[in-house]
Amino acid sequence: MPDRPPACVCCGNSQLRSVDPYFPLWQPYKGTVFSTYGQYGSTVYDAEHRQLIIIVCDDCLLKKAAAGQVLQQTLPACVHQHETVVIWEGPRSSEEEEGDSHVG
Numbered sequence: 001m002p003d004r005p006p007a008c009v010c011c012g013n014s015q016l017r018s019v020d021p022y023f024p025l026w027q028p029y030k031g032t033v034f035s036t037y038g039q040y041g042s043t044v045y046d047a048e049h050r051q052l053i054i055i056v057c058d059d060c061l062l063k064k065a066a067a068g069q070v071l072q073q074t075l076p077a078c079v080h081q082h083e084t085v086v087i088w089e090g091p092r093s094s095e096e097e098e099g100d101s102h103v104g
């Protein structure tokens with residue numbers, strides 16, 4: 001098991017530290033974890049019971065959002081609503097406050 005977050009998949013920053021010893025040690029401070037079991041369209045990875053995990057540092061996430069390369073999906077709260085997917089343009093002030101409450 002890794003004892004620290006892997007490097008950012010975008011910029012290669014390998015200096016990310018774990019956010020908290022009570023989280024998995026690959027959960028980074030100032031970064032986001034993305035995982036997948038694979039995707040229908042992938043020709044290289046589609047596994048059951050195994051996930052790929054990658055890290056994107058916050059700086060790269062903001063740069064990719066500014067470039068229009070990040071989608072944000074809103075899941076329906078009930079069956080009468082539809083999910084929506086939009087281009088994420090970066091954190092709004094309310095999201096920044098929410099995110100700040102999780103880091104120490």
Ligand SMILES: [Zn+2]
Binds near residue numbers: 013058061
């Ligand atoms: Zn990065």
